[in-house]
Amino acid sequence: MSSLSPLGPGVHFLPGAVNSLVLEDGRGGALLVDTGLDDGHARKLLRGLTELNLTPTGILNTHSHADHHGGNAFILKRFPELKVFAPPLEDAIITHPILEPIGLFGARPPRELQSKFLLAPPSPARLAPEPGVARIGGVSLELIEVAGHASLMYAVRVGGVLYAADALFGPEALAKHPLVFCQDSALQKEAAARLSALEGVEVTLPGHGDPAKDLPGLVAANLSALERVTDAVRAAVHLGEAGVDDLLARVCDGLGVTMSNAGAVVLNRAVVSAHLTELLERGEVGLRVTGNRLVFFPEA
Template identity: 80%
Template structure:
């Protein structure tokens, strides 16, 4: 076995890192790469690991468009320019035009501090992946499972008894390190995690961030509890008094013990609070209005 690759099942490996990359063998000397990591450094490790196993990449599947999951594409495509890159709907457009990620988070052309590799990966020519369900990509038979919520669209990948949950589930250390778990839609994030918990026959689950686990139910429960804590913290922040998103973000960070030290962290966590506010608005637990030229969120009267 290549020194850095770890095996989850015959022909199913992963390269651990800040983001996990999955390697799925096609049994003919090739392998589909699922998520390529943040940057060239991770991509180099991934290609060295493949070379040690005498494997050649047959394709790339990006589970979603966040820079830490497709930032390695560009380096791999320099070595293997004919590789096809697949991603879910909308996500493939962002991978082709990565400026859309920081632009969306900031709401306008992002300043230089928001154009780092953590928010702005090199572009790569992604195309639409097959629809959710059984599929064949890069010569590998797999199942794509829709798990939108963390991103606008995202796929988990199942091969036999192995489930790569992508960022629908996080390892315990990641949940502890990042209490404000990123999401584009907090309601869908919870629903996706719960659906994964209903899968039968999963022997091992690998989150996008964290080590493999044989306790799918326990991992799902930990993630749902973490997501619920964020919703509760946002609800309590609103109950402290009407405020705009940035003030609510400060209140939530105080409650959860989060310290932000750079612009990237602020715009990411601001998006998380906004997502949970939308969920609470839809539940009828908070209200939104414009007062004094400010967009404010406040408790429901009498609630």
């Protein structure tokens, strides 16, 4: 029995902390969509291909977060001829992964921010086709732009199967991580809502979580989680003007989140910043510099 689970005709996935999608080309080959965090996940992915007598024909990374392309390097050692595709900007970060912790920290990151969770091995990525019907690694698929969680991200649809990547999270992931990661909270909400309008989707695979038959229900759960964070950030600002780090502490207190490492702090700080930008653009909060500090305050 294969370690890969079926989702539809010629469509499989490797379940894990991050899901990987396997799309058959009908000729004994398969396109790999997201390769997981590390060598261990990549090894399981290749083992699953062997069990189904499939050979990889290419790699598509939906976005540049380390847990979605960390397995690239291991697979490329075995199959150096494979091409790696990713959306614009995401391809640059996959090629130069140090850009991810630099973006989160704002400078050359300390050693504590150079773990595999924030700094994957580099792999040479090139631009994926633009959104729409495309052919990658001999496989026909539809690429759907779902920016928000990352600067740019693609969901992938093949027939009745939708791989939402991190535009949607499963219920357990939402419960485990109340501060749903995003770089643009407004765009993340828009992307989720657009996916809900898709017709003919029989099963949806989130980047983190189990396959779901109820796409509108999954979208509703994600939108509710995102709005909960927006509400928590708004409430934190209304406790009195403060900088991002103080607001992060208030939000964590409000949502019952405990951070124990530097990686969690910079990731959650980015989430709070994303929602602050959304609230700024709505005119609900303001910002100013006072006492050499950038602070946010509630607008009347």
